[in-house]
Each structure stands twice: as structure tokens, then as C-alpha cells.
Amino acid sequence: MPDFDAQRLVQTSTVAVWDVCCRGTCRHQSAEECASAVHLVFPYRGVYVRHVGREQVVAEANQVLFFNAGEAYRVSHPVPGGDACLSLWIDEALLHEIAPRASLREGGDLAFRRQRLRIDPRAQALVALLRHGLHQGIAEPLEAESLALTLVQRALGPRTAHAAGASTGRQRLADRAKLVLASDLARRWTLADIAAEVGGSPVYLTQVFRQVEGAPLYRYQLRLRLARALDLLGDHDDLTALGLELGFSSHSHFSAAFREAYGRSPSAFRQAALRRRA
Known part of the structure; x- marks a missing residue:
């Protein structure tokens, strides 16, 4: 293959x-x-x-x-x-x-x-x-x-794009944190967990990541989960199961986060993307 x-x-x-x-x-x-x-x-x-x-x-x-x-x-x-x-x-x-x-x-x-x-x-x-x-x-x-x-x-667009601005060392630290988050999207990571994986203190990691990416770690992880939901919406009829699979605590948690990010519920977005009834 x-x-x-x-x-x-x-x-x-x-x-x-x-x-x-x-x-x-x-x-x-x-x-x-x-x-x-x-x-x-x-x-x-x-x-x-x-x-x-x-x-x-x-x-x-x-x-x-x-x-x-x-x-x-x-x-x-x-x-x-x-x-x-x-x-x-x-x-x-x-x-x-x-x-x-x-x-x-x-x-x-x-x-x-x-x-x-x-x-x-x-x-x-x-x-x-x-x-x-x-x-x-x-x-x-x-x-x-x-x-x-x-x-x-x-x-x-200047209002929506964000260019990283940091030293090479800080960029590499943020990159290691991103790889840790991507390795298990559903896991409920703590700062201590991620810091242990990348080799740095939780406080320093928090400061560096926000400087490099312009967003805190928790929001970055949330957006990775939601982006995965966008990818999988066409394959899942049970949206509650999809939310739980991606690490959300409940369907209401998943739906609220999705609506805040994309302006509509997961079912409404799926209907618009696939032109089918919810």
C-alpha cells in the first residue's frame, strides 16, 4: 500500500x-x-x-x-x-x-x-x-x-492569522507541547503532564506557549479536538458518542464548545456541510 x-x-x-x-x-x-x-x-x-x-x-x-x-x-x-x-x-x-x-x-x-x-x-x-x-x-x-x-x-487576513514570534528554543518547546497534545486528543492533560513530557516547568511552558501561539494550551487543545470533530462529522450519526470520543465530558459540553467556535451546533454544521437533514 x-x-x-x-x-x-x-x-x-x-x-x-x-x-x-x-x-x-x-x-x-x-x-x-x-x-x-x-x-x-x-x-x-x-x-x-x-x-x-x-x-x-x-x-x-x-x-x-x-x-x-x-x-x-x-x-x-x-x-x-x-x-x-x-x-x-x-x-x-x-x-x-x-x-x-x-x-x-x-x-x-x-x-x-x-x-x-x-x-x-x-x-x-x-x-x-x-x-x-x-x-x-x-x-x-x-x-x-x-x-x-x-x-x-x-x-x-491580519485579524485572523497569527505569526509565531519567539526564539528558536521557545518555538521548539511549544512544538514539543503541540506534539504531546496531538498524540492523544481525548486525554485530559494537565500542565504537569505536558511539562513532564517536554522537559520544562508548568509555569515556563504556559508563558512560552502563549507567547509563541498567541493562545493558552487549553484553548489550543480544544481547537484541535473541534477540528477533529469537523473532520469526523460526516462519519458519525451519534454526535454524543463523537463528543465523548474526543474527550468532551458530555454532549452539551461538546455542543456548546462547537457552537462558540463555529457559530452553529454540530448537527446544524453537518446538515450544512453534507446538505442533509439533521
């Missing part, structure tokens, strides 16, 4: 969208790869680490990653389970129009300065709506184009 699969969901002259799944059987760094064009990659399941030169970023559902054309990278999977991402290509002229100038490198071909940005819940919801709609065959090309462009605008 191949370790990597990319399914093209739609392609027009404006946008192209792929659903990319990797089994993640190798924990060490992969062979070097290069993207042939700029892609914005939205992880929605699992976790992996992307290595570009000496830099690395943890790719998970709170992030958008930028794959620049011709830029060499490697991938590793320190947490078992593989990953899945929605990969978007946008016409270069449109991407130049959408992307803030400060986010792009100066001169030459279009390329992003950073490897990643943190996205907000609305962007996560757009990823799910786009993916579910295309997989179900209910999103026509015009709708898919509109959703994709809205997603990119949202992900790059």
Missing part, C-alpha cells in the same frame, strides 16, 4: 484543490521533496513536522503551511497515525492580490516569507465545508472556487 495519496477534488483556471493523505509509517525525515507551484496546505487530521533547511514547523489543524515553488523540504511523523491535508493552488495573479505584501518575499517569483500561520476557527470551518462539499459531489466548481478564495483570504 503506498504511503502517500493525493486526490484532486476540483481544478479550474482559478483554483485547484487536493485531498492529501499520508499513512506516516516512517517517523524519520523523508527524502527531499519540492513543490512545483505555491500551495497553501491546511492540515485537518493528524500531525507531521515539515523541515525546511534548519527550520521546522509542526503541521496540525490550527495551521496553514506555505509550500513555495522549488523550495526543498522534508517531512517526518513523530506521532503515529499519519495525517491528512487540504492542499490549495490559487492562480498566481489572484494570490498576489489576496496576500498581504508583508507576507511575501521581495522580488522574483511569488513566495511566502514564513512557513506557516495559525488560523482561526472560521478558517477551519471553511476547510471542512470545502472538503465535505467536494467529496459529497454537492459543491459545484463556482461554489468551490468561492469557498477556496474565501478560505485563503481568511487564513491570510
